């Protein structure tokens with residue numbers, strides 16, 4: 001398989017974690033979204049949204065990180081990242097969608113560029129936008145984690161004693177927020193899951209700083 005990724009992209013990071021958890025090797029292709037490589041016509045042939053990540057599996061090309069992870073989960077079910085048990089599955093998707101659908105899109109690169117370009121916001125206003133929506137999102141994540149237990153039992157991960165799609169989405173989003181200088185002190189459960197994940201080999205292998213296209 002081929003993975004088109006950018007080291008600092010949180011959606012690419014999700015897929016890298018999923019691949020590492022499942023022990024699936026890929027050929028890594030760096031796409032530098034800071035300089036607009038994702039908007040080149042050749043790349044748009046691979047990814048209709050002109051974004052990273054993209055997975056190519058033989059003659060099958062797929063965009064959207066959650067669709068890619070679901071595909072990997074169907075093709076390589078062990079370890080399963082989206083549980084089968086209906087209530088646990090719903091809980092995992094509830095948190096993953098909160099991050100992927102509510103949090104990530106409003107603080108994505110093209111949104112931040114639009115704020116500072118066409119809308120002419122200052123760097124301070126852009127940073128305030130970022131911090132506001134990150135706080136809204138992590139408040140919700142923290143409340144979701146506080147309510148866990150009924151379906152999953154206790155454990156060091158978002159929902160139980162195995163990493164799931166919820167952790168796969170949470171860890172990169174925390175990484176983004178740390179990079180943006182957000183105050184994460186109020187989010188005790190979120191930080192505990194993040195700290196636990198930092199010890200796991202698959203999460204270590206997926207970190208931005210160990211990717212082939214990493215730039216300090």
Ligand SMILES: N[C@@H](CCC(=O)N[C@@H](CS)C(=O)NCC(=O)O)C(=O)O
Pocket residue numbers: 008009010011012033038050051052053063064065066100108109110111
């Ligand atoms: N919903 C998509 C979002 C993909 C996405 O927007 N990725 C970001 C990097 S995290 C990107 O390529 N941004 C480029 C841009 O905003 O121009 C997914 O989950 O794959």
